[in-house]
Amino acid sequence: MMRNILVLLFNDLSIAFKNKTFFLILFIPLFIFVSLNLIDGSKAEADKIKIGLVQDEAYAPKLTSSIKAAGKLMEITWVQHEAEGVRLLKEHKIDGMLSKDEKVPSRLALLVLKRESLHTIAIVQSFSALQKAAEGRDPDWIAAVNSLHEGGIQRQTLPTWILMLVLLIGFIILPAQIAEEKEKKLLLALLQTPIHEVQWLIAKLLLGMILIISAILLLHLLGQFGPVNFLDYMAFIVVGSFCFSAYGVCLGFLCRNQASARTLGVIFYLPHLLPSAMSDVSEKLTAIAPFLPSYQLYQPLQAILLEDGKLANMSFDWIYLFLLGLLMFYLSYLLMKKRWLM
Amino acid sequence: MQLEIHNIAKRYDQNRGLAPTSFNVVKGELIAIVGHNGAGKSTLLKMLASWIVPDGGTVMIDGIDLKNRAAIVRKVGFIPEDPNLFDFFSVEYNLKLFAMLNQIPFLRVEAILDEFNLLPFRKTKVQALSKGLKQRVNIGRALLSDPPLLILDEPTSGLDFEMTKEIYRLLNSMHDAGKTIIFTSHRPEEIKNLATRIMVLHQGSLIFDGLPGAYFQSEIHEKLYA
Structure with missing residues (x-):
């Protein structure tokens, strides 16, 4: 039994090399890494908050002198008019601009790119601290803001990238490869040999799992970040790759050709990716996402990578993914036995 | 008896597929299955090759049920019309x-x-x-x-004269080696030169089963190629 599985797996991996699937799998983590590095580069420069002040505006002398005094924290960029400030803001050359508040002319308004961003909170915090120091008032009630999710943007977005890779291979690459084998009658040719249907299915599952784990491994190697609870993390990566590979194999059996497999793949890919990956920024999505299998992978990955979570606290998610994978495997077997759309 | 087919059937819709069909094949026969497109020729062959699951009926090859795929694949070699290679x-x-x-x-x-x-x-x-x-x-x-039984679906379709002759040579040598061969064809000269028995399918039903001489003298042949 093992011999046939290994022969089929070797053949599948050879096809993955020949049709460049393997290179695509390696390119995606590389692309993510390069993009994240570019983000980090601009963030390092942005450690000092750059505030735009309009030259013609009459700012309180206490304000400008306080900002100048906090030279390690803030830097003033003088702009000729508000339009220039807006342009610099859009070009990320300044982080915010202080101008006259339209509703209360005696006070100032802070113009930023995104009101809800963490960077805006940091600017407001810094101004609050400066104002209190300048007025000699007591310090803030809140001394510091600690984040539940530790690490830089690379680490914080890691669960999203991993989910994207798992779903991409599971829903787009695997179904297309299976549909191609069906379309070219290669699967039927293989079934003219004494191999069992289950052996073919296991080889395809292993192919999916190898592609997923290779991509994730490369992402970790490039980013040089490892989880604290390595075994717990691997347990979820293995069960997640198993579940979504089985899901992908099943989708492949529902399609007659590659074109329909790609369409069906995208139909499944986006609804699984977006609600889970965006659940952090939306209350409604947070309510919907737990109904998706992708969230049962995303949420534990987030907990393990960003909060040092443990498998023991997430056994429901692990069992859920495992059982769903088994169900999909069984459905694929039934479709294969019926020679569905072959 | 090498191949025993009893009431094998497959229906895709009202006008396509194969009605319940029965026949036997003796070892060493070279059978041509003839008929218009959609007559059920390929469906019959694909069922024998386990490519399609029949709606009903039984097929025994050397006494082994077609459902026992692992054993049957060693008995049957199937060559589809379009080569399916990596x-x-x-x-x-x-x-x-x-x-x-x-x-x-x-x-x-x-x-x-x-x-x-x-x-x-x-x-x-x-x-x-x-x-x-x-x-x-x-x-x-x-x-x-x-395998002792070879099934070929239009083996010379789309081939030039030289390649067609090469395929005929291969089929004859395999037949001489004692293999049982079933093939479908649209070419009268191919059927005449190769077959030892001819079966005609029409709209999913077997309407003729006999020797080449009887077939070429029958009205069925004239109607088929009119």
Whole structure:
């Protein structure tokens, strides 16, 4: 039994090399890494908050002198008019601009790119601290803001990238490869040999799992970040790759050709990716996402990578993914036995 | 009796497929199945090759039920109309892959390459071969496990004169070696030259089963090629 599985797996991996699937799998983590590095580069420069002040505006002398005094924290960029400030803001050359508040002319308004961003909170915090120091008032009630999710943007977005890779291979690459084998009658040719249907299915599952784990491994190697609870993390990566590979194999059996497999793949890919990956920024999505299998992978990955979570606290998610994978495997077997759309 | 078919049927919709059909095949026969497109020829062959699951009926090959796929695949070699090979890989890779899955030593691959004049093309990628050469590789692959029953779906479709003659030569040599062969065809000269028995399917039903002489003198042949 093992011999046939290994022969089929070797053949599948050879096809993955020949049709460049393997290179695509390696390119995606590389692309993510390069993009994240570019983000980090601009963030390092942005450690000092750059505030735009309009030259013609009459700012309180206490304000400008306080900002100048906090030279390690803030830097003033003088702009000729508000339009220039807006342009610099859009070009990320300044982080915010202080101008006259339209509703209360005696006070100032802070113009930023995104009101809800963490960077805006940091600017407001810094101004609050400066104002209190300048007025000699007591310090803030809140001394510091600690984040539940530790690490830089690379680490914080890691669960999203991993989910994207798992779903991409599971829903787009695997179904297309299976549909191609069906379309070219290669699967039927293989079934003219004494191999069992289950052996073919296991080889395809292993192919999916190898592609997923290779991509994730490369992402970790490039980013040089490892989880604290390595075994717990691997347990979820293995069960997640198993579940979504089985899901992908099943989708492949529902399609007659590659074109329909790609369409069906995208139909499944986006609804699984977006609600889970965006659940952090939306209350409604947070309510919907737990109904998706992708969230049962995303949420534990987030907990393990960003909060040092443990498998023991997430056994429901692990069992859920495992059982769903088994169900999909069984459905694929039934479709294969019926020679569905072959 | 090598092949016993009893009420095998497959229905796709009201006008297509194969109505319940029964016949027997004796070892060493070379049977041509004739009929218009959509008559049910390929459906019948694909059911015998386990490509399609029949709606009903039984098929026994050398006393083994068709449902016992693992045992049946060693008894039947199926060659579809369009060669289904791994295009990315060489002729040798394709044959060795199937030899491994059939648990056949690689010496047999060498013998097939030699027998089918494929030695000059052993390292050539299948996608670079002509249809005739692909069909030769396909027949060679089907013969790796030396099955006693060969089923060919329009084996000379789309081939030039030389390649067609080559396929005839191969079929005759396999028949001389004692193999039972069933093939479908649209070419009267092919049927005349090769077949020892002819079966005619029309709209999913078997309407003629007899010797070539009787077939070519019958009205059925005239109607079929009118």
